[in-house]
Amino acid sequence: MKTYGKFAVLVVVIVGCLLWLAVGGISESKTYYKTIDEISQMGPDAYGQRVRVTGDVVAGSIKRNGKEVAFTIAEQGKDRKLNVIYTGTEPLPDTFRDAAQAMADGRMQPNGVFHASSIAAKCPSKYEAKPTGTPVQQPLNKASL
């Protein structure tokens, strides 16, 4: 049984180390999902947290300024808008453009602008491109079954 004891100790040490790393990793990178409304209601509480906020890019709002990219997002059917400045180094995804659904990760700044360190964007319906312009919008009949 002595061998098994040694094993148990080693396993506990390894798993313990990994747990410690995992907990550290979680607290370092945990990001809250908030809506635009929730962020504005939080006020100063929002400044410290890493937040992920999603909204549609307001058409015509994307402005490139050197390394920074500024744009505005809004939730569908709501008035409240959020100004975002992207300060990350990675190039913005190709899907990031007017009316795309953008997911910004970052921190709220006291001046009311959201500083995003990363942006993910989905073209309006992800990989399943939606018919635009063509007369086929929704009314598909079911299969011939």
Added chain:
Amino acid sequence: MENLGALALLLAFCLSLYAIAGSAAGALKKNPFLVVSAQRAIYAIWILITLASSILVYALLTGDMRFAYVAAHTNHAMPDVYKFSAWWGGQEGSLLLWSWLLSTYAAIVAWQNRKRFREMMPWVLITLAATQCFFLILNVFVESPFQMLAVGKGITAVQDGQGLNPLLQYWTMAIHPPMLYLGYVGFVVPFAFAMGSLITRQPGDAWIHVTRRWTIVTWLFQTTGVLLGAGWAYAVLGWGGYWGWDPVENASLLPWITATAFLHSVMMQEKKGMMKVWNMVLIASTFFLCIFGTFLTRSGIVSSVHAFGVSSIGTYFVAFIAVGLAITAYLILDRLPYLKTEAHLESVLSRESSFLFNNLILLASCFAVLWGTLFPVITEAVMGEKVSVGAPFFNKVNIPIGLFLMFLTGVGPLIAWRRSSFESLKRSFFWPAVAGLVLMAGLLIGGVRHPYALLSFGLCLFVAWTIAAEFYKGSRAIAARTGQNLVLAAVDLTHRNTRRYGGYIVHMGIVFMFIGFTGAAFNKDTTVERKVGESFELGKYTLTVKEVLDGDTTNYAWQRAVIDVTSNGSPVATMSPERRVYKASRQPTSQVHIRRRLNEDLYLNFASMSQDSPDKAIIQAYIFPLVSWIWIGFWVLLMGTVVCLIPPKVKLAYAKTQVVGVVGKHAPVEN
């Protein structure tokens, strides 16, 4: 035609039900005719799904825009190869591909084993048919690829389709999904044999021996699929990385991790009769993680950049996984007495122990990735608030795991079974360890300060050295005996025990990949706005924007920046990253330009023209040191895996007991 396709799928669904019922009845009533009829149902399912798939592919190639699927995923200007790959470009089609691959595998398994394992086979077929049945439900009732547009009923005919997502119009993306699917689907087979073995209370390890090749080939497909995806992300997505810990990427990685653990731990069962329960658990986990991966990519449960549309199929997957897990868990628990271990661990310094830690650490990694991927779902259920974790979490846990695995890769294969003495360890590992430490010291003096990078390079050399030493020792002995030169002797050595030396080659591939991964610690990048004629610097390079061109093709319009690259005054290359706007989907994409070299890649992305000053181009430039070694490592791994599949010249002793497989587990093993 669409009716024929839909009918074929419906018939296939009915036949899959018959295959389950017939096979079960045949096995329970000991009626071989019923079992044979179930077998034939499996062949018929393959024919029917092949027919349905052919109809869909024909419609895609001929651009039959009456099909909703064709209109949504192709357009006339698209090259034929991408029209074909549109088969798996969308939800319905890729689920059909799943079904088709599964039916192909099932037909092969049924044919190969039609005269073997009379007791176990009916249950193998049932497992296959049940999985098939599940996917056919999706194909027939939920996500039918044969939905037609209601032309003439208030809708005018569609002239041209939407086109395949331009990001997918790239060669690796044309083959990445089928590769990954070949891997995903392939694990159904070892799982089915494991279940067959459990249900019929087989005493031996027949299921492992029968499925060894399946497992290896499937694992290879999966590795290829994952790396093609990484290669695609690197070359196409334009964010300059090959791995982002996105849920969909994780979904492909999870079953790969458990499969890798399985490949290693079956050796414990073959050679020592240990870890029998564990292997069952591993193969079942791999199978369900494959299904789970499909679920994750298809249902949109976790928000991801590249998940397909949110759809209703999630519930079906959850139900299938829940029922499947329950049955599997019951079977394993009920059959525990048949899975008793035949040997015990004797020492911490032993091959057994290195396998054990290999498994422990792989599983830990798998669990961490799964946990991180599902974190938003878990926190929402527990705390009522969605919280996600990002790349830092995954890296923090997985980098140390990776380094520890690298260490085991060097130590494990050389350490003796049962117990090993410090003396023999010193003999095997003294010089490799010295080499690794010297390299680390050298790099430290040379200015490398990144602790993980130092450790990684040191371990890579350590492992490479042990592998090279193994080849050298073995071939020198053969060369001395036969008078061959060392190279021929090394080939002969590998041929004698393909599994062992093939394994070493695979490990070498992993070493190369780790060298490539480690390069990421030294990445450099910059984003600049430059007019034509202006230049900027990155690392040792000076980049000058020479001109900005634009043009038009039938499929897309393009704009290209031509950039001269010099290093210390001497010209290096002219690079031309490009932006395209695809006409059918009106989506812009970047065509990055990569100058690939063994020491580093120079990677240029043309983001767009500046909006404030329209004569300035926005250029993103990156240097990725050593990244090519990842792809080199893949080719080495591929070669090693193929070597593993070649039958060895010298039959190994333990292989003799394989089909009987009751006792005699401790037969002498050439090792």
